[in-house]
Amino acid sequence: MIQQKDRARASGKFQNISEDTDWIVVKKGSPTEFTGYEKIENNAQLIKYIQEGDYYKIVLDKTPFYAEAGGQIGDSGFLTAKGFKFKVEDVQKSGDEFIHIGRIQEGKIEDVQNVNAKIDDSRRQQIRRNHTATHLLHQALRKIVGDHVQQAGSLVNAELLRFDLTHYEQISRSQINELEQCVNSVILQNIDVETNVKNFDDAREEGAVGLFGEKYGDTVRVVDIPGFSKELCGGTHVNRTGDIGAIKIISESALASGIRRLVAVSGDAIQTLMSKQEHVISEIRKELKCTEDEISSRIQSLIADKKILEREIKELRQFSMTGEIGDLVTGAESLGDIRLVVQNVDDPGDLRELGDQFRQAFKTKGAALIGTIQKDKPMVMCAVTDDLTSQIQAGKIVKEMGGVMGGGGGGKPHLATAGGNDIHLLQDALDHGRNLIQSILQKVDV
Incomplete structure (x- = not known):
C-alpha cells in the first residue's frame, strides 16, 4: 500500500533533487517560509541556485509556491525582477527547502538578489477544488462502499483528481452514482472549510483521519469540513465546499489486487467534459440519423445485425472451405498408404472445426497440417484420423511446430492447435511438421 502511495506522489516531471550538487549561494538562508x-505572491530573497542543462533550480527565503507533497502537484508561475523573468514549471521539496524548477525567459540570474514570486492563481484554484473534492470523495467512499476503505494513493492536479483505495471488488455503477450524489450534496451545502494546526494526539482524538503508514510530527494541519470530513493534510484547499462547483467520476478501474482507482473532475473541467460528450453524441446522431433518445436502441440493432452478418460469413466460409477441403484431400501427398495435406490457408475461422472437417473427409489413413494468420499471429492445426493416432499424435506435432514460431500449443492425439509470435516462421513450422510426420512413418515402416 505504501508503494502505491509513493507511486502516486512521484508524478511530477522533476524528481532528481540532490543535496550534494554544487549550488551557487547568494545569501545564507534558513528553511524556506511557505506563505x-x-x-x-510575495517578495523574496534569492538564497541559492544551480543550473542543470536548460533548467535552473532556485531556492528562496519565502515562497507562495506549493511544493509537491501528499499527492498534490507543485505550483507553477513566475519569479520576476527588473529585467529578469523565470518561469516556474514545478516545485519540489528537499528537507526544509522549496526548489523552484524552470527556465529563464529574460535576463541573467547572476544579476538578481530579490524577486517577486507569483503563482498561477487560476491553476491553483482548480488544484484546490480537486484537493478538497478528494477529501469529500474519501469520506463518501467510507460511507457508501464501506469503512474498510483506506486511501492507497492519490494525485491532485489542475485537470483531475485520482484516488486509489483499498477495496476487494469493482465499484458498481449504482455506487458511483451514490458517491457523486453524496459529494455534490455536501458541495451544494457550501460548508466552510476549516484549517487548523493542532497537536497530533489531539487531532486524532477528535477523529481526524491520517494516511495509513504516513509519519506525522508532533503538530499537524487539520482540514475540517464540519459534519462530514476531517483529515490531516498539508495541501491547499477551497474556503467553502461550494467553491468546488461539482464533481463527476469519469472512470473506475483495478490498479492491483485489492486496490481500485477512481478518476474524477470538478469545477470548470466538468463543463469541458460535458461539451466534449455533447459533441460525441452529436456526431453519433449524425452517423446513425436518429434522435438522442434513439441512440441506444439503434446501436443495439446494429450489434444484432453485425452478429447475424458474422454468422452468415462464418457459414459461407465453412461452405467454401468444404469444397476446398475436398480438393485438398483429393490432391493429398501420399506417404505409403497414408495421405497428408500440408497447406497454408487464409483465415478459415475455427481451426478445430476445420480439423473435424478434414477428419470427416479423410475418414481413414489421413492427416492434415494447416497454417494460417489470425489476429496478426501465426496459427497451426494438426488433424489425424482415429486409426493413425497410435502413430501420429497431433498434440505432440503442434507443440514442436509452435516452438518453431516462438510459441507453443497442444491438444488431443486426434486434433490440436498451436500459436506463435513470428508470422514469417509459419512456413518453417509447416515444413517442420511435415518432416516430423515423415520421420515417424519411416520409423514405423522399419
Whole structure:
C-alpha cells in the first residue's frame, strides 16, 4: 500500500533533487517560509541556485509556491525582477527547502538578489477544488462502499483528481452514482472549510483521519469540513465546499489486487467534459440519423445485425472451405498408404472445426497440417484420423511446430492447435511438421 502511495506522489516531471550538487549561494538562508496558504505572491530573497542543462533550480527565503507533497502537484508561475523573468514549471521539496524548477525567459540570474514570486492563481484554484473534492470523495467512499476503505494513493492536479483505495471488488455503477450524489450534496451545502494546526494526539482524538503508514510530527494541519470530513493534510484547499462547483467520476478501474482507482473532475473541467460528450453524441446522431433518445436502441440493432452478418460469413466460409477441403484431400501427398495435406490457408475461422472437417473427409489413413494468420499471429492445426493416432499424435506435432514460431500449443492425439509470435516462421513450422510426420512413418515402416 505504501508503494502505491509513493507511486502516486512521484508524478511530477522533476524528481532528481540532490543535496550534494554544487549550488551557487547568494545569501545564507534558513528553511524556506511557505506563505501559500494565505498569499498567491510575495517578495523574496534569492538564497541559492544551480543550473542543470536548460533548467535552473532556485531556492528562496519565502515562497507562495506549493511544493509537491501528499499527492498534490507543485505550483507553477513566475519569479520576476527588473529585467529578469523565470518561469516556474514545478516545485519540489528537499528537507526544509522549496526548489523552484524552470527556465529563464529574460535576463541573467547572476544579476538578481530579490524577486517577486507569483503563482498561477487560476491553476491553483482548480488544484484546490480537486484537493478538497478528494477529501469529500474519501469520506463518501467510507460511507457508501464501506469503512474498510483506506486511501492507497492519490494525485491532485489542475485537470483531475485520482484516488486509489483499498477495496476487494469493482465499484458498481449504482455506487458511483451514490458517491457523486453524496459529494455534490455536501458541495451544494457550501460548508466552510476549516484549517487548523493542532497537536497530533489531539487531532486524532477528535477523529481526524491520517494516511495509513504516513509519519506525522508532533503538530499537524487539520482540514475540517464540519459534519462530514476531517483529515490531516498539508495541501491547499477551497474556503467553502461550494467553491468546488461539482464533481463527476469519469472512470473506475483495478490498479492491483485489492486496490481500485477512481478518476474524477470538478469545477470548470466538468463543463469541458460535458461539451466534449455533447459533441460525441452529436456526431453519433449524425452517423446513425436518429434522435438522442434513439441512440441506444439503434446501436443495439446494429450489434444484432453485425452478429447475424458474422454468422452468415462464418457459414459461407465453412461452405467454401468444404469444397476446398475436398480438393485438398483429393490432391493429398501420399506417404505409403497414408495421405497428408500440408497447406497454408487464409483465415478459415475455427481451426478445430476445420480439423473435424478434414477428419470427416479423410475418414481413414489421413492427416492434415494447416497454417494460417489470425489476429496478426501465426496459427497451426494438426488433424489425424482415429486409426493413425497410435502413430501420429497431433498434440505432440503442434507443440514442436509452435516452438518453431516462438510459441507453443497442444491438444488431443486426434486434433490440436498451436500459436506463435513470428508470422514469417509459419512456413518453417509447416515444413517442420511435415518432416516430423515423415520421420515417424519411416520409423514405423522399419
